[in-house]
Amino acid sequence: MKSPKAQNQNQDTSTNGSSIPPGDLDGRPYSHDERALVYARAKGEVDAHPFGTELDVYAGEYEWLAHSIMPNPDVDPQMRVQVGSSQCSRPYAASRLNISAMSFGALGANAIEALNLGAKLGDFYHDTGEGGISPYHRRHGGDLVWELGSGYFGCRQADGTFDPERFRDRAQDDQVKMTEIKLSQGAKPGHGGVLPGVKVTREIAETRGVPEGQDCLSPAVHSAFSTPRELVEFAARMRELSGGKPVGIKLCVGLPHELFAVVKAMLTTGIVLDFIVIDGAEGGTGAAPTELSDRMGMPLREGLIIARNALVGAGLKGQVRLAASGKVTSGAGIAMHAALGADWCNAGRAFMFSLGCIQSMRCHADTCPTGIATQSPARQRGLVVPEKAQRVARFHKATVGALRELTVAAGLHSVDDFKPWHLRHRINVAEMRQMDELYPFVREGELLDGAQNPTLRRWWDEADPESFRRRLVD
Numbered sequence: 390m391k392s393p394k395a396q397n398q399n400q401d402t403s404t405n406g407s408s409i410p411p412g413d414l415d416g417r418p419y420s421h422d423e424r425a426l427v428y429a430r431a432k433g434e435v436d437a438h439p440f441g442t443e444l445d446v447y448a449g450e451y452e453w454l455a456h457s458i459m460p461n462p463d464v465d466p467q468m469r470v471q472v473g474s475s476q477c478s479r480p481y482a483a484s485r486l487n488i489s490a491m492s493f494g495a496l497g498a499n500a501i502e503a504l505n506l507g508a509k510l511g512d513f514y515h516d517t518g519e520g521g522i523s524p525y526h527r528r529h530g531g532d533l534v535w536e537l538g539s540g541y542f543g544c545r546q547a548d549g550t551f552d553p554e555r556f557r558d559r560a561q562d563d564q565v566k567m568t569e570i571k572l573s574q575g576a577k578p579g580h581g582g583v584l585p586g587v588k589v590t591r592e593i594a595e596t597r598g599v600p601e602g603q604d605c606l607s608p609a610v611h612s613a614f615s616t617p618r619e620l621v622e623f624a625a626r627m628r629e630l631s632g633g634k635p636v637g638i639k640l641c642v643g644l645p646h647e648l649f650a651v652v653k654a655m656l657t658t659g660i661v662l663d664f665i666v667i668d669g670a671e672g673g674t675g676a677a678p679t680e681l682s683d684r685m686g687m688p689l690r691e692g693l694i695i696a697r698n699a700l701v702g703a704g705l706k707g708q709v710r711l712a713a714s715g716k717v718t719s720g721a722g723i724a725m726h727a728a729l730g731a732d733w734c735n736a737g738r739a740f741m742f743s744l745g746c747i748q749s750m751r752c753h754a755d756t757c758p759t760g761i762a763t764q765s766p767a768r769q770r771g772l773v774v775p776e777k778a779q780r781v782a783r784f785h786k787a788t789v790g791a792l793r794e795l796t797v798a799a800g801l802h803s804v805d806d807f808k809p810w811h812l813r814h815r816i817n818v819a820e821m822r823q824m825d826e827l828y829p830f831v832r833e834g835e836l837l838d839g840a841q842n843p844t845l846r847r848w849w850d851e852a853d854p855e856s857f858r859r860r861l862v863d
């Protein structure tokens with residue numbers, strides 16, 4: 390196999406258009422080279438690239454990270470990030486790369502088991518997805534983030550509303566390290582879903598707490614809250630019921646004033662979330678309506694910068710951690726998002742590649758050729774859990790190792806020290822810009838005193854902690 394090159398997640402043909410020569414960089418959503426890098430790392434093969442980059446570094450949209458004359462070889466190899474505000478009694482030290490939410494149901498039992506065992510071997514977390522905690526999440530004891538979508542699967546009453554008792558019973562389990570409210574997903578923002586009755590097997594029904602063989606509905610909207618204030622109050626309740634574990638939200642940014650309203654609600658109630666995960670429109674799904682995938686939701690970069698500005702501008706970034714997901718495949722991808730404010734990244738499809746996904750894009754048809762996105766026992770037979778778990782762990786280790794090498798080369802002490810000016814973007818053959826020349830980055834507390842940037846100031850003024858509606862401003 391050809392050696393993969395370490396490239397960032399933006400350098401595929403979808404963002405670089407014709408500026409990159411066809412061939413190894415072809416392929417969507419992920420280029421051949423992006424996948425080859427994951428496969429090589431997962432198999433423990435050589436992941437170095439010989440002879441020099443094949444990217445056209447003078448092509449429009451090329452991006453790079455700034456290194457230092459004085460590299461810092463003393464960067465802590467662990468590079469963990471502490472998650473948990475002052476209101477959380479059981480903080481969690483997260484890896485800089487974790488497995489993004491993908492439910493049992495979207496993925497088969499063997500895939501879930503292999504991901505969880507990989508997480509256990511590599512000491513990182515595995516997000517359950519909104520389909521609840523299945524026996525396959527439990528078997529190997531890898532760290533879990535329990536995600537609650539609008540269906541409250543695994544902790545719902547018969548009418549589909551949140552059941553605090555059931556939530557407490559499971560959230561207090563030691564394997565669950567954090568809990569997360571899913572507000573939206575980049576690939577299908579604002580979309581509920583139906584798992585058809587034929588797919589609601591006994592195991593899926595038990596995991597989700599729904600009747601077997603009947604259509605299983607995820608409403609488009611949550612029933613536990615309807616305002617920003619109620620959202621943070623619900624989060625505080627989850628934190629308390631879980632025994633003080635970090636609680637966060639996951640969303641793809643739509644209308645910025647809504648996210649600003651959540652931040653305002655934190656200020657007015659004094660309740661802080663422990664983390665926010667921003668998912669990009671480029672994110673994946675098992676299945677989604679084309680229009681929602683292609684044309685709705687904010688791409689990760691803009692969403693992440695808005696979230697970073699909301700938290701820093703409100704003086705909350707010290708308490709509330711920020712994570713990013715959307716086509717991360719490499720250490721460079723994590724470092725680039727760190728420069729824009731992310732404390733860690735989650736990856737979904739890259740971990741699927743580490744399991745052997747070949748991007749055949751039949752996840753919705755239950756005919757996955759690699760046994761990952763299927764419930765068919767026959768198709769899953771080739772997915773041998775101990776072997777694939779090793780691949781998951783190796784991919785993670787090599788990617789975080791590459792992130793450390795970038796941190797060393799940049800002369801930084803920590804991944805947290807990547808700043809917008811470390812990330813450079815080519816405008817044309819003769820011009821480049823730092824990210825802070827392209828986007829506004831507010832200083833600590835700036836939104837509270839009236840942000841200089843008029844757009845950010847307007848979003849802040851429009852935000853209402855008592856309603857997701859836009860407050861009318863002059």
Ligand SMILES: Cc1cc2nc3c(=O)[nH]c(=O)nc-3n(C[C@H](O)[C@H](O)[C@H](O)COP(=O)(O)O)c2cc1C
Pocket residue numbers: 489490491492495496517518519520536571573574575639668669671672673674675714715716717735736737738739752762
């Ligand atoms: C098969 C599949 C199932 C998913 N299921 C969920 C889910 O249950 N909840 C959720 O919040 N996101 C879900 N996602 C979205 C991912 O968690 C992630 O946010 C998105 O794919 C971006 O990461 P990626 O680009 O690294 O895949 C799913 C994605 C895939 C590919």
Ligand code: SF4
Pocket residue numbers: 741745746747748749750751752753756757758759760761762
């Ligand atoms: S191999 Fe194809 S069907 Fe299976 S998970 Fe990958 S993209 Fe989906």
